[in-house]
């Protein structure tokens with residue numbers, strides 16, 4: 470790459486019933502570019518509501534946006550399997566590969582593909598780039614990515630720790646190095662993405678070496694409605710003794726578990742309110758949630774050997790000071806502490822550990838769309 474990537478980029482993040490979009494212009498690597506437009510189209514395909522399907526929604530959207538001089542379109546794609554370790558300019562072969570990964574991400578990849586198909590049809594001369602949630606984790610050592618299950622079975626069925634939220638972990642760990650005034654290659658960071666979905670990542674010198682989500686986004690930390698780690702025997706137990714089908718157990722663990730399953734609220738703000746009002750179920754949900762984070766921090770500390778920073782991001786990580794304090798309580802022996810004053814105040818990228826602490830504890834707001842735009846321009850500038 471000779472010149473810094475400059476241009477106008479449309480970022481599309483297509484979910485099953487929504488499309489989040491941002492239009493950027495300018496130099497994305499130097500000043501972060503400018504958000505020209507952006508928003509959220511919701512209730513796609515719902516009765517009596519929004520657009521009939523992704524095609525209708527995108528057609529309408531692209532008619533409204535000023536797409537003159539568009540350099541590229543960047544698409545968020547959840548699952549890139551083992552093939553995609555970097556943002557990739559989309560052609561028919563890439564589309565077929567994303568389609569082939571649908572069994573591994575049945576909720577996400579079809580919606581991502583719908584966006585790609587329509588955008589390619591409407592903007593046939595504009596390069597389109599797929600930015601994968603899994604790509605950042607393709608650097609996981611084999612021992613981190615391998616499940617201890619019969620190798621013949623895991624290999625035949627693609628059972629592997631793929632990891633997710635990669636765009637966020639990459640962005641936030643890079644920003645953390647900048648916040649510390651250090652070279653990305655020189656720092657070890659534990660990133661904690663705590664939003665509706667939640668995952669932890671150990672980043673050594675810019676490379677993901679451990680992450681809590683696995684084959685799917687169900688594993689790892691406690692989430693809004695997902696259980697995170699459980700004993701897999703719970704699944705057999707429920708099937709044999711509660712007469713639940715695989716689909717019912719899938720629904721239970723993905724939609725009726727986590728904070729919601731524990732106390733009836735999946736929004737951390739509501740959990741915190743109820744806990745403050747003395748609700749024991751909310752207090753337990755909070756404790757289960759924070760304890761899981763503590764356990765992952767300890768595990769990743771051991772794997773990294775040296776930790777320069779621990780960084781909180783996403784809705785809960787950026788806003789819930791009580792979660793940050795509880796998750797990192799009593800870790801002074803590991804050089805980890807949170808300053809109550811710094812934790813309670815401030816906004817934007819900041820350090821919340823006491824002055825001179827061995828491990829910097831940081832808050833870095835994530836910006837997945839901006840990172841997708843940057844990666845899109847880089848992929849286009851690298852393409853032959």
Ligand code: AMP
Nearest residue numbers: 664665666736737738783784785788789
């Ligand atoms: P995200 O997926 O990153 O948008 O995060 C969404 C979650 O962030 C919501 O479910 C809330 O539980 C949480 N959240 C947002 N704002 C706050 C806040 N001020 N305090 C605590 N939690 C918050």
